[in-house]
Amino acid sequence: xxxxxxxxxxxxxxxxxxxxxxxxxxxxxxxxxxxxxxxxxxxxxxxxxxxxxxxxxxxxxxxxxxxxxxxxxxxxxxxxxxxxxxxxxxxxxxxxxxxxxxxxxxxxxxxxxxxxxxxxxxxxxxxxxxxxxxxxxxxxxxxxxxxxxxxxxxxxxxxxxx
Numbered sequence: 713x714x715x716x717x718x719x720x721x722x723x724x725x726x727x728x729x730x731x732x733x734x735x736x737x738x739x740x741x742x743x744x745x746x747x748x749x750x751x752x753x754x755x756x757x758x759x760x761x762x763x764x765x766x767x768x769x770x771x772x773x774x775x776x777x778x779x780x781x782x783x784x785x786x787x788x789x790x791x792x793x794x795x796x797x798x799x800x801x802x803x804x805x806x807x808x809x810x811x812x813x814x815x816x817x818x819x820x821x822x823x824x825x826x827x828x829x830x831x832x833x834x835x836x837x838x839x840x841x842x843x844x845x846x847x848x849x850x851x852x853x854x855x856x857x858x859x860x861x862x863x864x865x866x867x868x869x870x871x872x873x874x
Contacts (some may be wrong), residue, residue: 718723722872726788733779743769760864782821794871796848801834803870804843809851809863818872819843 720730743765750762798804798819805816817831819840833840842854846866853863 721786721788723788726783726786729779729783733776733783736776736872739772742774784806796869798843798846798866798869801872803830803872804866805868806843807865807867809865820872 743826746765747762747769750759750765753759753761755764800820802819803816804819805814807814808830815831816831819835821834822834835841835844838854842852842864843866846852846869848866851862851865852862856862
């Protein structure tokens with residue numbers, strides 16, 4: 713994530729992520745103790761417990777850095793305007809060219825996710841980038857992984873009320 717990327721979060725999502733961050737930070741001494749205890753068992757090349765504890769520490773530290781960056785750049789509780797524009801924090805209803813079915817999803821980061829009730833697409837995804845700033849009724853196109861172009865029409869964009 714770049715320093716300039718702002719993430720819109722509900723207060724509930726912000727609180728959940730902040731709690732996760734606090735728990736990870738509190739757990740640092742526990743992981744360090746596991747590493748020290750495993751180190752004292754001897755030969756580090758053959759010590760699976762040591763390597764597992766180091767791996768756990770690496771993953772925890774990466775998650776801590778990610779959460780700190782995300783929360784530092786978060787806009788909390790400020791729902792985007794109900795102006796029909798596709799932007800982060802909105803539930804978008806779209807229709808793909810040649811298809812009558814509509815699809816709904818939340819344009820937001822994975823962390824904001826609506827816990828199963830809606831798909832979440834990142835503004836950084838090909839579809840998210842294509843729709844960013846689109847007005848209701850506007851058609852945009854983006855490139856699929858196979859190189860072909862896909863047209864998509866923004867049917868509706870409303871603020872997420874999660």
